[in-house]
Every structure is written in C-alpha cells, then in structure tokens.
Amino acid sequence: MSAWRRYDSHLMPVFHERFEKRWGQGTAPFLDPEAHEAPLPRAQWINVDTGAALAVVPVWTAEDNQHRSFGVFYLPPAGDIWVLRPGFTEYLEPSADEAEQLVGLRNDAFRKAVAHAKDFLFGPETSVF
Template sequence: MSDWRRYDSHLIPAFHERFEQRWGKGTAPFLDPEAHEEPLPRAQWINPTTGAALAVVPIWSDDDHRHRTFGVFYLPPAGDIWVLRPGLTHFLEPDAGSSANLVALRNDAFRKAVSHANEFLFGPPPLVD
C-alpha cells in the first residue's frame, strides 16, 4: 500500500522555495504561497513517511496570464525539485465570458497532467481486457 495522500490545503511553500532556489527569484508566480488567489485547478499529494510531495499546477508567466500549461512538480525528500513532463497540456485560461470549449480544453489538460502524476506515484493503471 502506498503512503501517498491527497493534500487539499494551500500549496506547500516548499514548492515555491525550491523552484526559486533552482531557477531564480520571481520565476514561479504560479507557486507563490503569498498569492491571494490559488492557481486553480490544482492537485497535490504528500508522503508523510518520506516527506516527499507532488503537485499539478497551472503555469504562466508574469507578462502573459492567459496562455498556460500544467506543470507536474515533485519534491524529493532530500531536497531539490523535479519537473515531470506530462506531455502537451497547454490551454487558454478561460475568463468570465469564455466559451464552454475553453473550459473543456483546460479541464482535459488538467486531467492529462493528473493522470501523469498518478502514474508517477502509483504506477501505470492495470490493463483491462
């Protein structure tokens, strides 16, 4: 049985700290625990036994909040941060007047990134005949 558990509270500050340690201050506005709005949708898991964590979050740059992709970040217990590659997960952030199509594309990209995270944590799904 796996010790990984969903973590539904605010983003773990260690994601932001380790990202900026590796790539520089100000490079991760999407992981900033001080941000007033949480990046949504998102998913997080922690492993209390090892101290590891994994998160799926939308990524954007400070100069373009509309074009996004989902990132999958793994925090190994000993430090550092790994960026896992879930494939193409680009989308346009839907606004209040957006079509249902933009929301569906965002949700599909999120499901793809979460599926990649689950496979990383728990292994591939069983084959069904």
C-alpha cells in the same frame, strides 16, 4: 498500501522555495503560496513516510497570463525539485465570460497532467482522477 496521500489544503510553500532556489527569485508566480487568488484546478500529494511531495499546478509567465499549461512538480525528500513532463497540457485561461469550450480544454489538460502525476506516484494502473 501507498504512503502517498492527497493534500487538499493551500499549496505548500516548499514548492515555491525550491523552484526559486534553483531557477531564481520571481521565476515561479504560479507556485507562490502568498497568492490568495490561486488559479485552479490544482492537485497535491504528500508522502507521509518520506516527506516527499508532488503538485500539479497551472503554469504561466509574467508576460502572458492567458497562455498556460499544467506543470507537475516533484519534491524529493532530500531537497531539490524535479519538473516532470506530462506531455502537451497547454490551454488558454478562460475568463468569466469565455466560452465553455475553453473550460473544457483546460479541464482536459488538467486530467492529463493528473494522470501523469498518478502514474509517477502509483504506477500506470491508477490514471483515473
């Protein structure tokens, strides 16, 4: 039985702290736990035995809030942060009045990133979200 469990609460602050420690302050608005209007969808897991964690979150730059992709971030128990590469997961962030097609493309990108995360955590047999 795996020690990895879904964590369906707010984004853990340690993701933001470790990312900015490695790449500089202000480089991770997408991981900011103080952002109360968190972009969705996202997913998190925590390893109850080791304290390691993994998150799938929408990623964007300060200059362009509409063009996004999904990032997969792994926190080893000993510190640091790893950026896992799920492949092409880019999409346009749909507004409230945008076409349903953009929402579908976002959800497809999210499913691909989550499948990559689950492959990393549990092996390739568990890619179903």
